Amino acid sequence: MSETREITLTVNGTEQTIDVEPRKLLVHAIREDLDMTGTHIGCDTGNCGACTVLVDGEPLKSCLMFAVQADGSAVETVEGMEDHPDAVDDLHPLQEGFHEEHGLQCGYCTPGMIMSGKALLEDNPDPSEAEIREAISGNLCRCTGYQNIVKSIEYAADKLADGERDDAEAVAADGGVAADDGPAEFDGYDVDGDGEFSCGAENCCGGPSTDATHRGGDER
Amino acid sequence: MKSAPFEHHQPTSVGEAVSLLESLDGPTVLSGGQSLVPMLRFRLANPDVVVDINGIEELDYLHEDDGYLKIGALARHADVEHSDLIAEKYGSFADAAPLVADPQIRNRGTVVGSVAQADPKGDWGSLLIAHGGEVVAHGPDGERVIPADEFFLLPYDTSLDEDELITEVRIPVPSEREGSAYHKLKRKTGDYAMAGVGVCLRFDDDGVVESAGIGMTAVDITNARASDAEDHLEGERPSPDLFEEAGELAAEQSHPESDEHGDAAYKERMVDVLTQRALGDAAERAGVVRRTVNP
Numbered sequence: 001m002s003e004t005r006e007i008t009l010t011v012n013g014t015e016q017t018i019d020v021e022p023r024k025l026l027v028h029a030i031r032e033d034l035d036m037t038g039t040h041i042g043c044d045t046g047n048c049g050a051c052t053v054l055v056d057g058e059p060l061k062s063c064l065m066f067a068v069q070a071d072g073s074a075v076e077t078v079e080g081m082e083d084h085p086d087a088v089d090d091l092h093p094l095q096e097g098f099h100e101e102h103g104l105q106c107g108y109c110t111p112g113m114i115m116s117g118k119a120l121l122e123d124n125p126d127p128s129e130a131e132i133r134e135a136i137s138g139n140l141c142r143c144t145g146y147q148n149i150v151k152s153i154e155y156a157a158d159k160l161a162d163g164e165r166d167d168a169e170a171v172a173a174d175g176g177v178a179a180d181d182g183p184a185e186f187d188g189y190d191v192d193g194d195g196e197f198s199c200g201a202e203n204c205c206g207g208p209s210t211d212a213t214h215r216g217g218d219e220r
Numbered sequence: 221m222k223s224a225p226f227e228h229h230q231p232t233s234v235g236e237a238v239s240l241l242e243s244l245d246g247p248t249v250l251s252g253g254q255s256l257v258p259m260l261r262f263r264l265a266n267p268d269v270v271v272d273i274n275g276i277e278e279l280d281y282l283h284e285d286d287g288y289l290k291i292g293a294l295a296r297h298a299d300v301e302h303s304d305l306i307a308e309k310y311g312s313f314a315d316a317a318p319l320v321a322d323p324q325i326r327n328r329g330t331v332v333g334s335v336a337q338a339d340p341k342g343d344w345g346s347l348l349i350a351h352g353g354e355v356v357a358h359g360p361d362g363e364r365v366i367p368a369d370e371f372f373l374l375p376y377d378t379s380l381d382e383d384e385l386i387t388e389v390r391i392p393v394p395s396e397r398e399g400s401a402y403h404k405l406k407r408k409t410g411d412y413a414m415a416g417v418g419v420c421l422r423f424d425d426d427g428v429v430e431s432a433g434i435g436m437t438a439v440d441i442t443n444a445r446a447s448d449a450e451d452h453l454e455g456e457r458p459s460p461d462l463f464e465e466a467g468e469l470a471a472e473q474s475h476p477e478s479d480e481h482g483d484a485a486y487k488e489r490m491v492d493v494l495t496q497r498a499l500g501d502a503a504e505r506a507g508v509v510r511r512t513v514n515p
Contacts, residue, residue: 002225002226002227005228021221022226022227022270023222023223023224023225023226024221025257025261028221028222044261045258045261045262046254046257046325049324052324058298058327058328059324060324060328061254061325063261064253064254064257064258065253065257066228066253066257068228069253069272069274116323119323134318134323134409135323137323137409137410138321138323138324138325
């Protein structure tokens with residue numbers, strides 16, 4: 001055990017200070033020290049992209065950098081998506097896209113796919129199919145064959161573009177004040193009757209859980 | 221914890237980094253870390269001391285200066301990929317950058333780190349060879365400039381001394397009648413090359429090849445020069461026949477190994493094809509030929 005060092009990360013907008021050994025990978029700091037298990041570890045070798053997070057806005061594989069190297073950086077993980085300004089009804093349009101377009105089967109790659117998709121859409125709000133495929137080329141999926149992942153990201157791009165158009169119209173109509181359209185219709189399962197999406201499985205995507213703070217992630 | 225414990229140093233200047241390399245015992249330099257971190261994680265590398273150069277802002281550049289395109293040690297693959305200067309003037313670098321690994325790795329990995337890693341499957345070394353590039357290192361005795369041909373010794377082994385830090389790689393700014401290209405064959409997006417060929421062609425005013433540089437990826441124990449093909453091209457006018465002959469000579473000079481992706485004969489044939497394609501692109505970009513044959 002080598003000496004630990006205090007580092008400060010701004011994770012999904014919240015400043016977090018933790019003590020880590022220099023050899024601790026960023027993905028382990030996120031999952032183990034910050035208890036945010038939405039970011040997955042897949043291959044552990046930099047191939048699969050399941051651990052993709054945004055560091056200062058750029059998608060990176062969090063198994064390929066040490067936590068101390070992220071000291072002072074802003075880190076975005078899948079847990080931050082539901083609180084994103086673009087999110088409606090607890091889901092970011094990307095998350096909604098994966099739901100609507102069946103963009104996941106086992107879901108293991110999904111957090112990484114969503115973060116790569118987010119980086120793409122921030123940079124290029126109207127990507128072509130080829131651009132989407134290039135943007136997720138560092139993220140492996142063994143279930144879907146990628147078709148529906150591409151559709152999910154296209155769904156989000158359309159939804160975000162509609163939102164901007166709506167905002168612009170609302171601004172015009174209200175003489176400069178954006179209107180709140182309220183939550184969109186939502187047709188997911190609602191097993192516990194609280195109006196929130198859940199797939200019904202324990203400890204998954206916001207379903208029944210002993211700790212409800214980690215929606216969107218697994219609890220392994 | 222995946223890696224063995226190590227002391228982590230974060231110098232903020234080249235001078236500080238060089239003194240650390242000189243004074244510490246068996247230090248390993250960490251830049252982008254896209255190869256080193258997995259090696260540490262598998263304990264294939266077990267340094268006691270890691271000198272992390274990511275905080276040395278003076279090494280974060282990609283620009284033309286003093287007749288060279290200079291790529292600082294903290295320029296990421298993505299910086300090359302998204303550079304207007306590269307897109308405008310450096311065809312081979314513009315070809316190669318988006319073919320390196322995947323977007324996340326390009327955001328973090330560095331050109332210089334890839335050169336320092338000296339993986340024979342790395343792309344940038346072939347371009348340094350093709351362009352007559354140089355590696356600039358700083359050590360206790362100051363700066364040392366190492367020509368690309370003298371840099372790569374064996375897989376993962378270079379002529380860099382243990383207390384030296386590569387601060388920059390550079391290639392000459394292209395002349396007016398010059399074109400370059402890089403072609404790479406890989407099994408799928410994001411993979412290392414099965415074979416890759418970078419070429420740089422300079423023509424005289426009459427459209428005759430004045431100098432040719434050809435570097436090959438993944439078909440020898442290091443990035444390698446196809447000198448027979450280069451000699452064959454120099455003094456000649458570009459033509460499909462000439463490029464075909466050059467392709468054959470490059471293939472003959474390559475030494476690929478058979479593996480699960482293809483046997484040696486297949487890879488040699490691919491060197492031939494990639495060389496012809498890259499020569500065609502380079503000549504076209506130099507404004508000397510309009511492509512009539514696309515092999």
